[in-house]
Amino acid sequence: DGGITQSPKYLFRKEGQNVTLSCEQNLNHDAMYWYRQDPGQGLRLIYYSQIVNDFQKGDIAEGYSVSREKKESFPLTVTSAQKNPTAFYLCASSFLPTGSGSGRYEQYFGPGTRLTVT
């Protein structure tokens, strides 16, 4: 079955530790995205990547880092510099042909990872 997976579903870390969240898709999508969601709030864009080995900062990139070494994978590292890392993290992917805008294509979301840092 094609889809987008995130692991783990729940993650607990001590303050001051870096942690990496996994996101994998087998939909052959070009673009991948990371969002953060706090309780009762909408989604905020952290980073996105439209092509392998390239990514762009979203609205709240500080304290986070990403890599895009393979088309299928877009891991997110929450560093110790992120002041309030506890949140629900969502990964998404989308078809994005070269030279085309993203507007005509829907995003597919993973099930999310709930990160708790104490």
Place this chain on the structure above:
Amino acid sequence: DAKTTQPNSMESNEEEPVHLPCNHSTISGTDYIHWYRQLPSQGPEYVIHGLTSNVNNRMASLAIAEDRKSSTLILHRATLRDAAVYYCILRDRSPRYDKIIFGKGTRLHILP
């Protein structure tokens, strides 16, 4: 970046139609209108999208105003499974940076 405005919450009775409004007065000519919904503790799910004309799919219908400054998501016959937060967002169709803004959405309550 163009933004959208939605009511915080709405209620509807089961098996009745639901009309969820969205205002996007600063929409540009290259923006598509997308709708997603999110169940508790899950990732958002795509519902429908359109550019200028009204759109129908198996989940819902999207009615877009002639001036494109507002749109309405229509669930024709609400069920309890439709209770979720519904997000209306704008996505650019031109090949440039893909920044998407999700607001707080509309929390839809379905009454049995």
